[in-house]
Amino acid sequence: MSSLRKKALVRLLLCAVVFIATIVFCFLLLTGTFDGGAEPASTPESSSVAEGESPAGDSAATDSVPAEGEDSSSEAVEPTPEPTPEPTPVNFDGLSEQPTTVYAEGEQPAFTVTPDSNMNLRAGPGTDFDKVAQIPAGTAVTALGTNADETWVVVQYEGQYGWLAKEYLNAA
Structure with missing residues (x-):
């Protein structure tokens, strides 16, 4: 080289x-x-x-001298806390009744439809509401919200919102 x-x-x-x-x-x-x-x-x-x-x-x-009215004992500046963003209201289109509790992103519980039978996806939290769709047995769903007594949950299945009875769901 x-x-x-x-x-x-x-x-x-x-x-x-x-x-x-x-x-x-x-x-x-x-x-x-x-x-x-x-x-x-x-x-x-x-x-x-x-x-x-x-x-x-x-x-x-x-060797700077503090201005009149300034506190010379503490030179550290406290950071301004970030304001907490207001949650945007959620509207689940196609439901006869909206959920009373809406789960935040990342806090939504996951469930599985019982393996024995299909479930009816309904427009409201009760069997007297219209049937929106049918979810096959064993299908995984994510709860987006719940009613006041937490016996029914709102889910989205194939682009459609609806209510499922929580007692027929298994925690995933």
Whole structure:
């Protein structure tokens, strides 16, 4: 291997090492672990220091006097809590009666129709409501909501909403 190629290879490896070190340094700086992890990298104190300057070397940046009415004992800024989003009302099209409780996404219980017989999917929580469809025995369904006494659940089967009697469902 020629000396020119060796020099080029050494330079390439040196650049790669510097590049990786820069990425690690930036990650540590952004996550706050490089400065001890006491506070995030975007605090007012760290943003007032220009790039390349040391905060310890500039006494004006570290010896600031609080303005009148400011509390000098606590410099940490409390994060503003995120507002809780209001649940959007759910309307299950095609039902004669809407559920009183609607399960949140990820909290919906799974059931299996009993293996002995098919079940009638109904427009409301009761056998006196119209039959919407029939669900084959052993079919897995997910409850989307329930009535007040939790004896009937709303499910979606083949794109259609309906009610099933909970007593004929097995927890999955």
